[in-house]
Amino acid sequence: MASSRSTPQHRLSSSWSPSDGLAPPSLMRGGHKQRGRRPAASAAALHMGFIHLLCCAAALGVLYWCVSFRGGLAWNASNKDLIFNVHPVLMVAGFIVIYSEANLAYKMVGGTKSYKKLVHLVLQGAALVLGCIGVIAAFKFHNEKGIDNLYSLHSWLGMLTIVAFAVQWLVGFIVFWYPGGASYTRARMQPWHVFLGLFIYGLALTSAETGLLEKLTFLQSAKLISRFGTEAMFVNALGLSLVVIGPLVIWATLDHEVRVAQLIDK
Ligand code: HEM
Numbered sequence: 001m002a003s004s005r006s007t008p009q010h011r012l013s014s015s016w017s018p019s020d021g022l023a024p025p026s027l028m029r030g031g032h033k034q035r036g037r038r039p040a041a042s043a044a045a046l047h048m049g050f051i052h053l054l055c056c057a058a059a060l061g062v063l064y065w066c067v068s069f070r071g072g073l074a075w076n077a078s079n080k081d082l083i084f085n086v087h088p089v090l091m092v093a094g095f096i097v098i099y100s101e102a103n104l105a106y107k108m109v110g111g112t113k114s115y116k117k118l119v120h121l122v123l124q125g126a127a128l129v130l131g132c133i134g135v136i137a138a139f140k141f142h143n144e145k146g147i148d149n150l151y152s153l154h155s156w157l158g159m160l161t162i163v164a165f166a167v168q169w170l171v172g173f174i175v176f177w178y179p180g181g182a183s184y185t186r187a188r189m190q191p192w193h194v195f196l197g198l199f200i201y202g203l204a205l206t207s208a209e210t211g212l213l214e215k216l217t218f219l220q221s222a223k224l225i226s227r228f229g230t231e232a233m234f235v236n237a238l239g240l241s242l243v244v245i246g247p248l249v250i251w252a253t254l255d256h257e258v259r260v261a262q263l264i265d266k
């Protein structure tokens with residue numbers, strides 16, 4: 001994702017971005033301001049870089065698991081397991097990786113507010129499309145194998161996640177983009193939008209974790225893989241990577257560094 005390229009004046013505005021690699025505006029007001037790089041700002045840049053790295057690792061990791069250990073992916077196949085494999089790959093890519101990046105769009109992307117908004121809504125939209133295709137793959141797999149739908153806690157959590165996400169996107173679009181609410185409505189809605197956006201993000205992480213656990217438990221109960229085998233360890237590590245990504249993204253979204261800077265200034 002492109003990082004902010006801002007003028008010094010712009011940096012002193014409220015839209016400071018950790019990706020500037022410089023101190024937040026409030027940290028730059030002191031005598032040492034022109035030296036630029038302060039520990040808080042470098043830490044924020046490192047934080048964002050680490051999130052991108054972990055997101056790439058999670059996306060590649062789930063793909064590697066499904067291709068190398070589970071036999072690959074297919075939309076139509078006599079081996080129905082290949083249809084199922086589309087599900088975890090798209091859910092992690094859409095509902096973890098792209099969702100994480102979309103949450104951080106306002107902090108990472110340069111340009112006008114309306115450009116940042118566009119990137120945010122397009123990325124959230126892409127997450128929704130991938131998520132829907134991923135869930136359709138799970139239903140398709142169940143239907144073609146004659147397995148019941150929506151019996152597990154994972155599937156209930158998953159449905160809640162995807163429906164809540166779709167509603168959040170639609171409401172966000174109507175209020176903040178087109179036709180767009182009055183400024184009073186937007187101001188009232190924004191804290192709710194952020195809170196629900198992060199709550200649904202938590203739901204998505206929980207759905208992904210329960211999905212990984214369920215699939216591993218199926219494979220282990222059927223004695224298809226061993227408890228301490230390479231595949232089980234690999235999937236456990238994948239699950240742990242999601243647990244690390246989650247709080248890092250929430251922390252960065254909540255603008256912790258800027259708040260620290262404001263407190264230091266007081
Ligand atoms: C945000 C992420 C996820 C969401 C929203 C989600 C959603 C769903 C939904 C709605 C179903 C029900 C399909 C049906 O009943 O026919 C399902 C099934 C399933 N999912 Fe996920 N899923 C997610 C991630 C994952 C991941 C990462 C895995 C790991 C392999 C996984 C494994 C499974 C399994 C094994 C099933 C079939 C058994 C069942 O219905 O519980 N899911 N998922």
Ligand code: HEM
Binds near residue numbers: 107121
């Ligand atoms: C499911 C979809 C969506 C989710 C999960 C979501 C989530 C979030 C989150 C977590 C934030 C906080 C970001 C930050 O403070 O840096 C945010 C801010 C915001 N979102 Fe969304 N969003 C979604 C869709 C949309 C859509 C479609 C729009 C339409 C333009 C939109 C407009 C905004 C605006 C205007 C802000 C406030 C930015 C600011 O000034 O700080 N969102 N959203």
